[in-house]
Amino acid sequence: MKIKGTVWKFGDHINTDDIISARYLNTTDEKELSLHCFETIRPDFAKKVKKGDIIVAGENFGCGSSREHAPISIKGSGISVVIAKSFARIFFRNSINIGLPLIELKEVDEIEEGDILEVDFSVGHVKNMRNGKIYKFNRYPEFLEKIIESGGLMKIAEKYVKEIEKNENPKY
Amino acid sequence: MTISQKILAFHSDKKEVLPGDFIECNVDLILANDITGPLAIEEFEKIGAKKVFDPKKIVLVPDHFTPCKDIKSAELVKKLREFSKKYGVRFYEIGRAGIEHVLLPEEGLTLPGQLIIGADSHTCTYGAVCSFSTGVGSTDVAYAMITGKLWFKVPETIKFYYYGRLKEFVGGKDLILYTIGKIGVNGANYKSMEFTGPVIENLPMDDRFTMCNMAIEGGAKNGIIKFDRITENYLKEIDAKFEIKLDLKTDSENDYEKIIEINVDKIDPQVASPHLPSNSKSVWEYKDVKIDQVVIGSCTNGRISDLRKTAKILKGKKIHPEVRCIIIPATQKIYQEALKEGLIEIFLSAGCVISPPTCGPCLGGHMGVLSKGEVAIATTNRNFIGRMGHPESYVYLSNPEVAIASAIKGKICHPEEVI
Ligand code: SF4
Numbered sequence: 324m325k326i327k328g329t330v331w332k333f334g335d336h337i338n339t340d341d342i343i344s345a346r347y348l349n350t351t352d353e354k355e356l357s358l359h360c361f362e363t364i365r366p367d368f369a370k371k372v373k374k375g376d377i378i379v380a381g382e383n384f385g386c387g388s389s390r391e392h393a394p395i396s397i398k399g400s401g402i403s404v405v406i407a408k409s410f411a412r413i414f415f416r417n418s419i420n421i422g423l424p425l426i427e428l429k430e431v432d433e434i435e436e437g438d439i440l441e442v443d444f445s446v447g448h449v450k451n452m453r454n455g456k457i458y459k460f461n462r463y464p465e466f467l468e469k470i471i472e473s474g475g476l477m478k479i480a481e482k483y484v485k486e487i488e489k490n491e492n493p494k495y
Numbered sequence: 496m497t498i499s500q501k502i503l504a505f506h507s508d509k510k511e512v513l514p515g516d517f518i519e520c521n522v523d524l525i526l527a528n529d530i531t532g533p534l535a536i537e538e539f540e541k542i543g544a545k546k547v548f549d550p551k552k553i554v555l556v557p558d559h560f561t562p563c564k565d566i567k568s569a570e571l572v573k574k575l576r577e578f579s580k581k582y583g584v585r586f587y588e589i590g591r592a593g594i595e596h597v598l599l600p601e602e603g604l605t606l607p608g609q610l611i612i613g614a615d616s617h618t619c620t621y622g623a624v625c626s627f628s629t630g631v632g633s634t635d636v637a638y639a640m641i642t643g644k645l646w647f648k649v650p651e652t653i654k655f656y657y658y659g660r661l662k663e664f665v666g667g668k669d670l671i672l673y674t675i676g677k678i679g680v681n682g683a684n685y686k687s688m689e690f691t692g693p694v695i696e697n698l699p700m701d702d703r704f705t706m707c708n709m710a711i712e713g714g715a716k717n718g719i720i721k722f723d724r725i726t727e728n729y730l731k732e733i734d735a736k737f738e739i740k741l742d743l744k745t746d747s748e749n750d751y752e753k754i755i756e757i758n759v760d761k762i763d764p765q766v767a768s769p770h771l772p773s774n775s776k777s778v779w780e781y782k783d784v785k786i787d788q789v790v791i792g793s794c795t796n797g798r799i800s801d802l803r804k805t806a807k808i809l810k811g812k813k814i815h816p817e818v819r820c821i822i823i824p825a826t827q828k829i830y831q832e833a834l835k836e837g838l839i840e841i842f843l844s845a846g847c848v849i850s851p852p853t854c855g856p857c858l859g860g861h862m863g864v865l866s867k868g869e870v871a872i873a874t875t876n877r878n879f880i881g882r883m884g885h886p887e888s889y890v891y892l893s894n895p896e897v898a899i900a901s902a903i904k905g906k907i908c909h910p911e912e913v914i
Contacts, residue, residue, distance in 0.1 A: 417632035
């Protein structure tokens, strides 16, 4: 899979309150959440973000609460992938589980706001179109790759549910 | 293996696991609240699931925007209520409930050796009773409600060894703020924090809950404290029924990834300045920080001992005329106990507001939201930008004694300065 998009650059420790403020957590609607994505720290984000755009950030992206509303609002706003030096743990799980691609990359400091990146997941490359530089990233471990390939955690659960209906003792 | 690794191995029917292994585990308890529960229920229904794996092991607690602050939050809680009726899972109605992470241990639902997940980052609180408990997302909860299982990556464990003598007014909150200040907000990312040493061995249960509660503020997957005499007495006191089926001790020092030793002799009460919990310093370094609001409550410091400590300093004094002081007993039981002991009377006479048990202002939900430019000191666990209201408001974190002393003086101060 290949993706091309424009970079929105963020710093270190972007927390889930920065991504979606708690005052909007009284809804679960992806569209509505995406309207308030990054509202506190980048008020223009929701208006200007285009489908396919890419977030590039520093350390510990997504730290803070467990709200899945955070990756949902990012996905809902059209962001195709988040690239960061590192991710907070629960944000990482949530993104895998809902199918928002994440990439860990050490060299994010060389990428600037407005750069256009081309991401090739099949080979694990990020190419910066501004200067032609190519960065390698590690693909997911096999276990997680399986969840993603299945289409997310709920797709696996769906199979399980069907299995139960057929057979009272499924072997999962 | 460390305690955390042993609990994970036990629940995946393996003799041994190694850090970095991906495993699937059986879970003993699943928690969701009024923010994360509805999302999990939607996922559950979307794929046509018809039953939960075990209704007794699922708990839904509406505590964030309750008593419901608006129509939207009322709809969310309704979703939990209806799901609980349909599938027979536990649901705690307001008036018989409280903040999830204080309520569940109080109800005897969190027990040693268990594997607990919750769609709330502070689920790590129950490490205090020596369970492996960790925050997950709503999809995780939906999956686990159906299958009774969930995937985990086995974490490394960092051992924190506390020794020395605690100064007066220094407790669990100060130790954890100090520790996070030392390691940073991602100092333990993906890892277990195991709190050990002579100081922890003598630390009361409430302080242990506070420490494990904030393990996530260091990025950790879980915080955990060895099962000992204090845990055992506590569980007896609340009449919890339990049986320990595995050896809850870390085998050897070599099982830790790292050992961090902390001498507590010189630790003063800590205050973390905006906008990170790791910005912690001695309270003496805050010379002239005027405050508008004080919040004493939350899953970190809304327990009965927190209210007792608060009342002890406040008794016979008044809240500063320019300060609003909000006190939130974390559960119905704690509220009643505070009433019985006369604490509520002390708070009311001094000019405090008593809120019903709720998360409320801790996440800027309701019951004390800050306006632009306002400053608060709170016993909560996060001081991120806009956490308690306006993006240009400021939250300082502290223990209850520092918070109430500051409420009396009108600016951040050491409890000594008001007694
Ligand atoms: S009291 Fe605050 S930190 Fe605790 S569960 Fe409620 S919102 Fe979260």
